[in-house]
Amino acid sequence: MTTAGTILVIGATGTTGSRTTAQLTAAGHRVKAAGRRATPVAGAEPVAFDWYDPATHAAALAGVDRVYLIPPLGEPDPAAVMLPFLQRARAAGVRRAVLLSSSAIPEGGPAVGLVHQALPGLFDQWAVLRPSWFMQNFTGAHAHALSIRDEGTIWTATGSGRVGFIDAEDIAAVAVRALTDEQAPDADLVLTGPEALGYDDIAMTLTEVTGRPVVHRRLSYEQLRDRLAAHLPVEFAAILAGMDRAIAEGAEDRVTDTVRRLTGRPPRSFRDLVERRTRRGEPSAPEVSGTATPPGSGRRE
Known part of the structure; x- marks a missing residue:
């Protein structure tokens, strides 16, 4: 694995973002944990980031050469929001981007499918993670x-x-490899359990x-x-x-061998x-209310 540079994790307190951040820092990588509130995350540098506030983008990108991308939550047209940021990221020196999409959304499809389609033209090193349902x-x-x-x-x-169905820990494990291996996957990766x-x-x-x-x-x-x-x-x-x-x-x-192939x-x-x-004595269901968040809907991290 390569250890040079800093990795920006967008949505670092979300379902896959938190797990990706934890696995990266445990392996000794430098991580900027990005979120609207710059919430402290163990082992990482918290940084304020809001997809809709370009004033937060420069500081988030400073010193970064790789980025894990969680689309903006609930956004019906994520490409309109994300592509200007990705162009700025490339100009700032980001060389590798890993995008969280969905098994339900192909390249060029609706919503984040358009970002998927654009990613290889923006970065020499890239991967699109398309997990099944969490x-x-x-x-x-x-x-x-x-x-x-x-x-x-x-x-x-x-x-x-x-x-x-796939465990979010396994999605994070693939994200870590896609972000840190010497050679990026440069591929569309469908992830299943x-x-x-x-x-x-x-x-x-x-x-x-x-x-x-x-x-x-x-x-x-x-x-x-x-x-x-x-x-x-x-x-x-x-x-x-x-x-x-x-x-x-x-x-x-369907099931794929992607998790085994990339993580061993x-x-x-x-x-x-x-x-x-x-x-562990954890409850089988939450004690707080919430809304269903299907893959690729722009509502999962």
């Missing part, structure tokens, strides 16, 4: 975790469709490991859209319900994640 959606401040806690139920329109699971499988695993009954209730696309629209803009609710419909049609029924170890299973949390 295992942490069942344990963090997300709608699935909340409905598990409150109702013992997972509500989806995925039918019997399967997903290669070790197996594709249906939501029935998820409910069964949670029941078996935690001892608390959890069931998967199957909704139609329209039922899920209307359920989500009670809490979200109707257009966004339709997008989320559409992602479930795509799962039902088999869009996420297999990805962690969902059962292992739940068992580890249970052994």
Whole structure:
């Protein structure tokens, strides 16, 4: 691995950003932990950064040669916000960029797919991480975790469709390699866990490991859209319900060897994640409210 220069991690307190920062600093790399509030992060230099405030960009980029990119949260057109910053980053000396996207969004697709398309033309060294759905959606401040806690139920329109759910720790481990290996991947990397699971499988695993009954209730696309629209803009609710419909049609029924190939170890299973949390006495669902954050929606870090 290379140790020269400083790595800017945008969204350093988020789901993958915090884990990437922790793994980088543990390995001895210099890290700037970027966020709107410049929150202190162990082993890293906190720095204020706001996608929508260009006045914060110069200080964040000072001395940086690599950057981990989390798209701005909830932004319907991230390319319009991100591309001017990326051009500035290149001019400031950044030579490698690693972008978090989604398995559901191809190069040139909607939202962050346009940033993906532009990245190889901006940087000689690059990677786009396209993880499947996060295992942490069942344990963090997300709608699935909340409905598990409150109702013992997972509500989806995925039918019997399967997903290669991935642990955020494994996404971070790939991000670290993409940022620090002598040779950048220069590739689009689809990341999954070790197996594709249906939501029935998820409910069964949670029941078996935690001892608390959890069931998967199957909704139609329209039922899920209307359920989500009670809490979200109707257009966004339709997008989320559409992602479930795509799962039902088999869009996420795959596994890849990317985690093993880049990190040298297999990805962690969902059962292992739940068992580890249970052994540590962590709750199986959060104590705070939140909103579902699907991959590539611009709402995950």
